[in-house]
Amino acid sequence: MNQKTILIVDDDAHVRKILGLTIGRAGYKTQTATNGMEALALIRSHPPNLLITDIEMPRMSGKELCLTIARELPDRDFLIILMTSVVERDASSWLQEVGQAEFMEKPLSPKKIIERLGSYFRATA
Amino acid sequence: MKLKTMKKLTPLFQLLLASLLLALLLASGGQWFLRQSTLGPNQAERPQELLAFAAPEFNLPQQAQTLSLLTLFSFLLLGTCHLLHAHKQAKIAARLLAWIEKTLADTATEAESTAPIPGFPEEISKQLRILLTTPDEKNITIGGGQAALPITQKISLYTKKRFELIFEEFPDGIMLLNESAEATYANSKIEIILGKSKSEVIGHKFHDWSQEEVLTDFFSRFQNIQSRLRRKKELLFSPSYLPERTLSVGAYPVENRDNNTFLGTLVLFRDVSAEALAKQARGDFVSHVSHELKSPLNVLKMYSELLLNADGNDKEIERDAANVISDEVERLSLLINNLLSISKIELGSISLVRQRVKVVDLLSDAFQTIARSGLEERLSFKLDLPQELSPLSLDKELFRVAINNLLTNAIKYNRPQGKVTLAAEENDAQIIISVKDTGLGIAAGEQEHIFEKFYRSESAEVRDKPGHGLGLALAKNIVELHHGKLKLESTLGEGSTFAIVFDKGSTLVQEGL
Numbered sequence: 158m159n160q161k162t163i164l165i166v167d168d169d170a171h172v173r174k175i176l177g178l179t180i181g182r183a184g185y186k187t188q189t190a191t192n193g194m195e196a197l198a199l200i201r202s203h204p205p206n207l208l209i210t211d212i213e214m215p216r217m218s219g220k221e222l223c224l225t226i227a228r229e230l231p232d233r234d235f236l237i238i239l240m241t242s243v244v245e246r247d248a249s250s251w252l253q254e255v256g257q258a259e260f261m262e263k264p265l266s267p268k269k270i271i272e273r274l275g276s277y278f279r280a281t282a
Numbered sequence: 283m284k285l286k287t288m289k290k291l292t293p294l295f296q297l298l299l300a301s302l303l304l305a306l307l308l309a310s311g312g313q314w315f316l317r318q319s320t321l322g323p324n325q326a327e328r329p330q331e332l333l334a335f336a337a338p339e340f341n342l343p344q345q346a347q348t349l350s351l352l353t354l355f356s357f358l359l360l361g362t363c364h365l366l367h368a369h370k371q372a373k374i375a376a377r378l379l380a381w382i383e384k385t386l387a388d389t390a391t392e393a394e395s396t397a398p399i400p401g402f403p404e405e406i407s408k409q410l411r412i413l414l415t416t417p418d419e420k421n422i423t424i425g426g427g428q429a430a431l432p433i434t435q436k437i438s439l440y441t442k443k444r445f446e447l448i449f450e451e452f453p454d455g456i457m458l459l460n461e462s463a464e465a466t467y468a469n470s471k472i473e474i475i476l477g478k479s480k481s482e483v484i485g486h487k488f489h490d491w492s493q494e495e496v497l498t499d500f501f502s503r504f505q506n507i508q509s510r511l512r513r514k515k516e517l518l519f520s521p522s523y524l525p526e527r528t529l530s531v532g533a534y535p536v537e538n539r540d541n542n543t544f545l546g547t548l549v550l551f552r553d554v555s556a557e558a559l560a561k562q563a564r565g566d567f568v569s570h571v572s573h574e575l576k577s578p579l580n581v582l583k584m585y586s587e588l589l590l591n592a593d594g595n596d597k598e599i600e601r602d603a604a605n606v607i608s609d610e611v612e613r614l615s616l617l618i619n620n621l622l623s624i625s626k627i628e629l630g631s632i633s634l635v636r637q638r639v640k641v642v643d644l645l646s647d648a649f650q651t652i653a654r655s656g657l658e659e660r661l662s663f664k665l666d667l668p669q670e671l672s673p674l675s676l677d678k679e680l681f682r683v684a685i686n687n688l689l690t691n692a693i694k695y696n697r698p699q700g701k702v703t704l705a706a707e708e709n710d711a712q713i714i715i716s717v718k719d720t721g722l723g724i725a726a727g728e729q730e731h732i733f734e735k736f737y738r739s740e741s742a743e744v745r746d747k748p749g750h751g752l753g754l755a756l757a758k759n760i761v762e763l764h765h766g767k768l769k770l771e772s773t774l775g776e777g778s779t780f781a782i783v784f785d786k787g788s789t790l791v792q793e794g795l
Contacts, residue, residue, distance in 0.1 A: 171581045171585075175581070175588060176584070214745075216742070242577070265580055267584050268591075
């Protein structure tokens, strides 16, 4: 079975570490980035199978990252999960523009993240 | 009084008494006649009552009424004297009449004087006096033109003027629309709000003077509006010609409830920019706080779940998780304390507990405590204090928080093997406490924001370090609460110096001495 690559983007080192550990233990390959700019560089060279990103980050926010991906990779086929403190009221409008993206509200449960990854990859298999 | 007694009285006195009685009789009859004669069916249209209704603060002088009565009496007396050939008495009566006429003329002149009516500007007072003292149907010059105005119209004009003056003093824009949504009145504030002159607005429909589509759409609802739709409506918008402002428009349909007729719409324009900014600031604050609280909670949740599911085989990860949980709890606790302190200071609900403090001792103590936490980074620490400093009147606990925040930052944003210096000096004018580091420094463009709540540099090196962007904001608030200033000198890549400056003339220093 091809190992799926999950890209984790968050400026908090603890979050990158625990998600990397949890997702890695679930059998996935992980990459990490500290902000949107770094993530974009990785995506351009090696698009992941799924992207998990924080929204509030320096240099490029999660929202800016998603909109840039939607613009540069209109045919992308990977899901984007946005980790958010509060779901913005007007988020649905730009989320539709991004396509194939959903919110997960903090505090996150690693167990629920693994379950979501599993259900997504089973559905797209 | 008996007839016999009356006959004993002197002829002159008899004349005086008879004339007075006749005058009183005629005056009473005259008043009755005045009350009965009306200009219209409505009782309120009688001249005197009209005046009282329109200008309750403006009454005809009582003196003039008394003199009028005496005039009547004097005429009667004079006439009676001539009839009875009482020539000597007639001369006295004539002199009395002349005096009364002169006094009446003076009173009329005084009434027509240019002394202003209280509460009205001089020009308006003049016009009002003309209105009130001009007899009915006489041509008057008013507003640059001549017109014959019956008394009701004069009063109506006066009342209208009064209300217009009140509306002009209103701080907001006021407009009246008729049933066709055409402006029939606008005060001067409208010119600033709509960017149009009053002459361009009054007498014109809304689509002639409305420059904003949202405003045109709003006013279109008040054109020939049906009774069931006559409700107050409100709109908030930022005009394209005043993009930094937020305006509130409230439209209130006005109806005559007695006969259910629609009279028009009262429109109020208010500049609510300050309220909008405050609301935005509150919203931003809540959003920031929510993010800052949820981030450590996120870490706590994930690591605690890891520990709960641990099988005991990976001790290193479990120990790491426990340490992270402990650190995040401390970080969360510090955040909440900082937030509470800042909120209390900004709300003014914090009260300083001042005492005479030996500054050298306080600084030394803070330095020793904080310096221990920087040892892992292999930093070197220097304490550069004079033997003595003038004592200051400080809230020791609170001031310690400010010093701790500055020292913590100096350690956090430093480089390996960097340097932290805590220094103090005193001269004739000032006491200066400074914290210097050889760390990352702050870019020139960011220095003006560095003391704002939740502000953190965009630099990846800064973002890699934990922080909420509240430490410097709180330190600044505390220093300013003590009537000091917190200053910054910094060069990107070389380091920063934060200086707390106290003016020796301030009570802070004086009370400490």
